[in-house]
Amino acid sequence: MPESVAHEAGSGVYRARGITKNYGPVAVLRGIDVTLEPGCVHTMMGENGAGKSTLFKVMAGLVRPNGGTLAIDGDAVSFAAPHEAHARGIYLVPQEPALMPELTVAETMFVGQLPTTTGLVKRIDWRAMRSRARAALDTLSLDIDVGALSRSLSIAQQQQIECAKALLRGCRVILFDEPTSPLTTHEVEHLFATMRHLRDEGYTLAFISHRMDEVLEISDHVSVLRDGMLVDSVARPQFDRTRLLSRMVGREMRTIPRRSWSCATDQPALVVKGLAHGSRFADVGFTLHRGEILGLAGLVGAGRTEIAETIFGLRARDSGSVTLAGEDISTLQTHAIIERGLVYAPEDRARHGAVLPMTIAQNVTSGLISRVRSRLGLMDHADEDRIGAETVRRYRVRCAGTDQTLRELSGGNQQKVVFGKWMGLSPSVAILDEPTRGVDVGAKDEIYALIEELAREGMAILVISSEMEELVRLCDRILSVYEGRIVAELSGEAITPERVGRSYLGHAEAQDGVEVAA
Amino acid sequence: MNDVAPALRNEVTARRGRTRRLPLGNWERALLALLLLLTAGLIAGVPGFYPGFAGFLALTENFLPFGFVALGLTTVILTGGIDLSVGAIAGLAAIVMASLWSGLHVSIWLSALIGLLAGGLLGLVNGLIITRLRTEPLIATLATSFIYGSVGVAIAGDNPPSGFPDAFNRVGTGAIGWLPVQIVLFAILAVLFSLLIGRSTFGRRVVMIGYNTDAARYSGVRVRQVLTLSYVISGTMAALAGIVLAAYYSAVRPDMGDLLLLSTITTVVLGGVSIFGGEGSIVGVVIAVLLLGMLRQGMLIAGFSDMVTTMLTGAILLGAIAVKNLFAGRGTGLSTLLGRFRRSGTAPAE
Numbered sequence: 001m002p003e004s005v006a007h008e009a010g011s012g013v014y015r016a017r018g019i020t021k022n023y024g025p026v027a028v029l030r031g032i033d034v035t036l037e038p039g040c041v042h043t044m045m046g047e048n049g050a051g052k053s054t055l056f057k058v059m060a061g062l063v064r065p066n067g068g069t070l071a072i073d074g075d076a077v078s079f080a081a082p083h084e085a086h087a088r089g090i091y092l093v094p095q096e097p098a099l100m101p102e103l104t105v106a107e108t109m110f111v112g113q114l115p116t117t118t119g120l121v122k123r124i125d126w127r128a129m130r131s132r133a134r135a136a137l138d139t140l141s142l143d144i145d146v147g148a149l150s151r152s153l154s155i156a157q158q159q160q161i162e163c164a165k166a167l168l169r170g171c172r173v174i175l176f177d178e179p180t181s182p183l184t185t186h187e188v189e190h191l192f193a194t195m196r197h198l199r200d201e202g203y204t205l206a207f208i209s210h211r212m213d214e215v216l217e218i219s220d221h222v223s224v225l226r227d228g229m230l231v232d233s234v235a236r237p238q239f240d241r242t243r244l245l246s247r248m249v250g251r252e253m254r255t256i257p258r259r260s261w262s263c264a265t266d267q268p269a270l271v272v273k274g275l276a277h278g279s280r281f282a283d284v285g286f287t288l289h290r291g292e293i294l295g296l297a298g299l300v301g302a303g304r305t306e307i308a309e310t311i312f313g314l315r316a317r318d319s320g321s322v323t324l325a326g327e328d329i330s331t332l333q334t335h336a337i338i339e340r341g342l343v344y345a346p347e348d349r350a351r352h353g354a355v356l357p358m359t360i361a362q363n364v365t366s367g368l369i370s371r372v373r374s375r376l377g378l379m380d381h382a383d384e385d386r387i388g389a390e391t392v393r394r395y396r397v398r399c400a401g402t403d404q405t406l407r408e409l410s411g412g413n414q415q416k417v418v419f420g421k422w423m424g425l426s427p428s429v430a431i432l433d434e435p436t437r438g439v440d441v442g443a444k445d446e447i448y449a450l451i452e453e454l455a456r457e458g459m460a461i462l463v464i465s466s467e468m469e470e471l472v473r474l475c476d477r478i479l480s481v482y483e484g485r486i487v488a489e490l491s492g493e494a495i496t497p498e499r500v501g502r503s504y505l506g507h508a509e510a511q512d513g514v515e516v517a518a
Numbered sequence: 519m520n521d522v523a524p525a526l527r528n529e530v531t532a533r534r535g536r537t538r539r540l541p542l543g544n545w546e547r548a549l550l551a552l553l554l555l556l557t558a559g560l561i562a563g564v565p566g567f568y569p570g571f572a573g574f575l576a577l578t579e580n581f582l583p584f585g586f587v588a589l590g591l592t593t594v595i596l597t598g599g600i601d602l603s604v605g606a607i608a609g610l611a612a613i614v615m616a617s618l619w620s621g622l623h624v625s626i627w628l629s630a631l632i633g634l635l636a637g638g639l640l641g642l643v644n645g646l647i648i649t650r651l652r653t654e655p656l657i658a659t660l661a662t663s664f665i666y667g668s669v670g671v672a673i674a675g676d677n678p679p680s681g682f683p684d685a686f687n688r689v690g691t692g693a694i695g696w697l698p699v700q701i702v703l704f705a706i707l708a709v710l711f712s713l714l715i716g717r718s719t720f721g722r723r724v725v726m727i728g729y730n731t732d733a734a735r736y737s738g739v740r741v742r743q744v745l746t747l748s749y750v751i752s753g754t755m756a757a758l759a760g761i762v763l764a765a766y767y768s769a770v771r772p773d774m775g776d777l778l779l780l781s782t783i784t785t786v787v788l789g790g791v792s793i794f795g796g797e798g799s800i801v802g803v804v805i806a807v808l809l810l811g812m813l814r815q816g817m818l819i820a821g822f823s824d825m826v827t828t829m830l831t832g833a834i835l836l837g838a839i840a841v842k843n844l845f846a847g848r849g850t851g852l853s854t855l856l857g858r859f860r861r862s863g864t865a866p867a868e
Contacts (some may be wrong), residue, residue, distance in 0.1 A: 049583075312736075314735065314736065333738075333740065334735070334736075334738040335738035335739070335740055337738070338738040344736070348735050351730070351732055351738040352731060352732050352733055353733065353734070353736065355726055355729045355730045355734070356729075356730070357729050357730075357796060357797070358726070358729060359723070362722070366726060366733075366734075366737045366739075367737050367738065368738070369719045369722050369723065371720060372719075374719070377717075377718055377719075378713060378717040378718060379717050379718065379719060379722065381717075422736075455689045
C-alpha cells in the first residue's frame with residue numbers, strides 16, 4: 001500500500017444498534033440493527049422509502065438519529081457532522097457526487113485539506129498533492145488523469161474519485177448510496193471492480209441497490225429493509241432471488257416472464273423517416289403502430305432522448321420527417337404536437353417532467369391547461385381538483401390530497417403523477433423516457449401494468465429504457481440505438497436480454513455482428 | 519401541510535383533494551395585520567394624518583401610481599424575470615401623450631390611449647429582445663431603460679407640456695363622491711390582475727415558467743410567447759402609472775418615472791413575490807402597496823425627511839425578507855438556525 005493511504009488502528013467493524021429516526025410523526029427507521037464487517041460488501045435492499053438512504057446518512061453523520069447507538073470497533077460514536085464521521089473512518093459516497101466542476105481531479109480530492117509546504121510562507125504543495133492523488137488512484141487501479149478538470153469526468157468516474165477521497169482520508173468504512181442507477185452496464189462493472197478491490201484489501205463496504213442482478217453479483221451479505229425495519233439479513237450462501245424480492249415488497253413475487261400476448265396492429269401511428277441532427281443522430285427511421293410497445297435500447301448517451309425530444313418539437317432537426325396519423329408534425333411546436341395526440345414523459349422528472357413546487361392537481365393539468373373547465377377565461381379550480389383526484393385514484397398516487405406539492409412525494413409517486421398528466425390526455429402516441437427511473441419495485445409493476453393496459457386500448461407506445469429487464473418485459477419490438485443510429489431491430493422470440501444487449505454492445509465493440517431479426 | 523410526509527406511509531390513499539381556496543396565505547395575513555396596526559398607529563399618533571375620511575382616502579393618490587407599476591411588474595417577476603425599464607416607460611408614455619396633445623392637438627383622451635399603447639409597444643420590444651435575442655432580462659431592460667429615458671428627454675425638449683384639461687386631471691386628483699378615482703382604478707385593476715394570475719391559464723403558465731422554465735417547455739407551454747406578453751403587460755401598466763402621474767401633477771417630466779422603479783421592486787418583494795419567480799400573489803402585492811404608501815405618507819406628515827423615510831423603507835424590506843426566509847425554511851431557515859442551537863446544546867431537543 002502506498003504511504004498515502006493511512007490506516008485506522010481498528011479493523012473496521014461498524015455496528016448500528018436500534019437506530020430510529022422520525023420526521024415529524026412519520027417513522028422512517030424503526031430500530032435497525034446492522035453490522036458491517038471488514039472484507040465484506042454488505043448490501044441494503046428495499047423499496048423507495050424503506051429507509052435505506054436515511055440509514056446510510058445516519059451512519060455517515062449527515063442525519064442525527066432519534067435513538068440507537070453506533071459503534072466502530074466496539075467504541076460508541078456519535079456524529080454531529082460528516083467530517084466527524086470521516087475522522088472515525090466512515091465515508092459516504094453519494095449517488096451523484098458533488099465535485100467542484102472547475103477544479104482538477106487532484107484539487108477536488110484534497111478540498112479542505114490541501115497539503116502545504118513547510119517554511120516561512122506556507123504554499124500549497126502542488127507536487128505532493130498530485131503525487132498523493134495519483135497514488136490513491138493507482139491503489140484503485142483507476143486510469144484517471146489527476147490534472148483533468150472534474151467536469152470532464154463521467155458520473156462513474158466521479159464516484160470512483162469519491163472512493164479515492166475516502167482512501168486519502170484514511171477511511172476504512174465506505175458506504176455507497178445507490179451508486180449504480182445513473183451508470184451504464186459497462187460503468188457498473190468498473191465500479192464493482194473498484195469495490196471488489198477495496199473489499200479484498202479488507203475495507204468495510206456497504207451498498208444500496210434496487211437491481212437484483214447487481215446485488216447477487218457483488219454482495220457478501222444482503223439486508224432487506226421494509227418500512228424502516230430490517231426484515232431479512234442473509235449471507236451469500238443463502239441468497240435467493242425470489243425470497244429477497246418477496247421480502248422487499250412484502251408479498252410473494254415471481255420474476256415475471258415476457259408477456260405472451262401482443263395487441264400490436266399494422267396501422268401506423270407514428271412514422272419517422274430520415275431524422276437527423278448534427279452529430280447527435282442520423283438517419284433515424286421507424287414506424288410505431290397502434291397498440292404496439294416499441295422499445296429503444298442502447299447505452300446512456302446513445303442519442304435516444306435527443307431523438308424523442310426532436311420528435312416532440314423540443315429540438316431542432318437538420319432533416320427528416322415525423323408523421324402522426326398521416327399528418328406531418330415535424331414543423332409543429334410542442335403545444336400543437338400535444339394537441340394532436342403525441343406526448344413525451346421525459347427522463348429527468350425534477351428538471352423537465354414536473355414542477356416540484358406546484359401541487360399534484362396543477363402538475364396533472366400542466367400538460368394541457370385548457371383541459372380544465374373555464375368560464376369567462378377563469379379556470380374552475382374545483383374541476384382541476386376533480387381531474388387531480390381522478391388521476392391520484394387511477395394511478396394510485398400515495399398522497400394526503402391533490403393540494404400537496406410534488407416535492408413532498410416520493411420518486412415513484414411523482415412519476416405516477418407525471419404519467420397521469422400525460423395519459424389523462426388520451427394521446428394516440430406516448431413516448432416514455434425511462435418510465436421507472438427512481439421508482440421502487442412495487443410501483444414499477446404497477447407502471448408496467450398501466451403501460452400494457454394503454455397498449456391494449458390501442459395507444460402506440462415508445463419506451464426508452466436503460467433497464468434490460470424492463471425492455472424485455474414490455475416490448476413487442478426493440479430498436480437498438482448506437483451512437484445516434486438504429487443498428488438493430490429485434491422482435492418476438494429474438495427479444496432476450498442477451499440478444500438485446502449484444503445488439504448494441506456488440507456494435508460498440510466490433511462494429512459488426514448487427515443482428516436483425518424478423 | 520409540511521408536517522406530514524404521507525408518501526412514506528404505505529397504504530394507498532386517494533383522498534378527495536382540495537386546493538386551499540383561502541385568499542390569504544400566512545405572509546399576506548401578516549402584512550395585512552401590519553398594515554392595520556400601522557394605519558391605526560399613524561391615525562392615533564400623527565396629527566393631521568386623518569383629516570376626515572375623504573382626506574384620508576385622498577392620501578393614496580400620492581402612492582397609487584406605484585401600485586399600478588407593481589401590478590405589472592409582479593407578472594414579470596413571477597416569470598423569474600425583471601423589468602428595469604418601468605420608470606423610463608412611465609416617463610416616455612406620459613411625454614408621448616402630452617406631446618400629442620399639445621403639439622398635434624390630439625384629444626387628451628386619445629393621446630392617453632396612444633400613450634398606453636406606446637407603453638405596451640415598449641414592453642413588446644423588451645419581450646422580443648429577451649426572448650428572441652436570448653438576453654438576460656436584467657441586462658435587456660437596463661439597456662432599454664436608458665434608451666427609453668433618453669428618447670423621453672429628446673421628445674420633451676426644454677419645456678415639457680403641462681396644464682392638461684381639468685377633466686383629465688381628475689384621473690389623478692378627482693373623486694367619485696368621497697372615493698378617489700385612483701382608488702377605483704387601482705381596485706379594478708387589482709381584481710383583474712388577481713384573476714389573471716390566480717385563475718387564468720395565462721397566469722398558470724406564468725407561474726410554471728417562474729418555477730421551472732424547462733418543465734414548462736416540456737409541457738408544451740409557449741415560453742417565449744408568455745414571457746413576451748408579460749413584458750407587454752408590465753410596459754402597459756408602467757405607461758398607465760405615467761399617465762396617472764401626469765394627471766396628478768397636470769404636468770410631465772421625462773424623469774418623473776425614475777422614482778418608480780426601485781420603490782416598486784421593493785413593494786413587489788415585500789408583497790411576498792419571490793425574485794426567482796413562481797411564488798407570490800397579487801393580494802400580497804396590493805397590501806404591500808398600501809403598507810409602504812401609508813408608511814411613507816405618515817412619516818412625511820409627521821415631519822420626517824424623505825431621507826429618513828427612505829431609510830426606513832430599506833430597513834423594513836430587509837427585516838421582512840429576513841423574517842420570510844426564516845419561516846419559509848429555504849434551507850437557511852429557522853429550522854437550520856434552531857438546529858444549530860440544539861446541536862450546541864447537550865440534549866437533542868427533537
